[in-house]
Each structure stands twice: as C-alpha cells, then as structure tokens.
Amino acid sequence: MIPKPTFEVIEPDFGHSYTYQQFDEHNPNKIGVWHYHPEIELVYVNGGSGKRQIGSHVSYYTDGDLILIGSNLPHCGFTDVLTGNKSESVVQMKQDFLGNDFFNIPEMRKIQSLFQIASGGVAFTGSTKKKIGEKIEIMEYQTDFQRLLSILNILNELGNSKEYQVLNAQGFSLQTEVKDNDRINIVFNYVKTNFKEEITLEEIADLVSMTVPSFCRYFKKITNKTFVQFVNECRLVHASKLLAEKPISITEVCFESGFNNFSHFNKSFKAFTGQNPSEYRNELKSVLQS
16 A cells, blocks of 8 residues: 655644654554655754664654754654654744744844755754753643743854754755655555565656656656655665664665665665665674773
8 A cells, every 4th residue: 555645734822833742652653654844854863873864864863862854845754662762852843834934034044044955854963962952852841931932042052053964965856845755655554565675667657657768857857866766775774774773684774675685785775875785784883882
C-alpha cells in the first residue's frame, strides 16, 4: 500500500499563537512519516543519535540535535525507540504568528533572515545547540507569556549564531506548494519504506503518474539531486545508524541497508562520510564513550 502524503494540521491550544510540546520515553513523538505544514518548526533533541531527514537532505546526528525547519518543508520524525535521547521538544509557529508586519520592524532583521535560511532547514551546533536547547526545555515550566518572550529571545539568538549548517544548501524548491508537496511526499515515503529493495525509475515514475524522463527532470529540479543519488544517501544514512546502534558485522550492515555489493557499499560509504565503515564505527564509539 502506497503511504499517503501527510499534511499535518497544527492547531494551537485555544488562546495561543504557537504550540509547544515536549516528548520523552513515556510520551514519544509518533510522527515517523514524511509530512509538511505551513508552520516553522524548531526541534531540540536532548542527547541520543538518529536520522535527520529534511527536504532531500538525509544525515545521521550524534549527541542530540537542534533544527529549524521552514514553512512547508517536508521532513520526517527525528527520534524513535533506538535514538537514546532524554527528551524531544518541539515549538511550532506560523511566520506571521505575531501579525503580518511584526517581523518587518528593524529590530527583527536577524529573525527575518533566519526565517529565510530556514526554508532549506538549519542544524545548529556547538555551544548554540547546548545553550538554546536548555532554554527550549525550560519553556516547559513557563507561563504562556514567558514562553512567547522565550521564543523571540531564542529566535534572535539563533539569528545571531554562526554555528549552523543549512541542510539543503543548494535549495529545495516547491513551485506549487500543495501539489508538489503531495507528489514529493509520495516519493519520499515510498523510498523510506522500500529503500532496502531495488527501486526502479519506471516504478517510482509510475507511482506519481509521470514518464521516466519527466520524473527525473522534476525530481532534480525540486531536490537538486538525482533520484538514484537520493536513494543511495538514504541507504548510507541507514548504514550509519546500524553501525552506531547494532552490534552486527559490516557485511550485514551492507545488505541490511539495501546494497547488494560489498565493494560498492564500502566505496560509496567512504565517499559519503570520508571514512570506511569500520573507521566510522570505531570513531563513533570513541565519541560516545567520551
């Protein structure tokens, strides 16, 4: 059965212009499929390691994550039962949640610029991740008004930070948002479910009622990647996750990640991460142990 593209409707509680949620092992975040929504989303994962899947970007994070996701940018859940994180905090707000012109005033220039780069998804690192992560978690104990002030303060600090990476640096363009979001979400969800198997271009093009040449042009235009490149990156990130989380052989990792040639897997993994699988596993072990 083809996974249906998910448009997430986010309704703030009555009397609120934003949403704040905190998840933990007793109350896990269950959104695992690709989805999108007009709200800007700020996510802090306290500790743990997992997959980061935003737009056409896929990667593996360690020691938690702090991510800002722009409006209508498709993304996947960041935690699962194996992530090992202490908690996950999520703040969601529309770009005009304080009125049409509020962020156009001079004092909000940095936040306005932040919203613009967030259209590609942004991951914050270093002291910014730690400092802002703590501020986001403290919001759990604040009043509604204090949370609103905290959101502005956090956005301003993020706008001034230099410790970040734009995840879809070459762009991620959705021309007609709803139609293209639905189509690209069908593709992303299908790959997420079936990346361990062979996925032909004919199969995926037929899924979205396109010819193979039209689909290839469309996918490259939207994601700045070929479809084959995207599928391989999904496989390699899954391999990274297995190397970190599962005590299985590298040969098993290769075949569990959808590769059917060990030599090709080794070569692809080194090109993607800069290390061969055994080097990657050993370095990750030393990082996590320290």
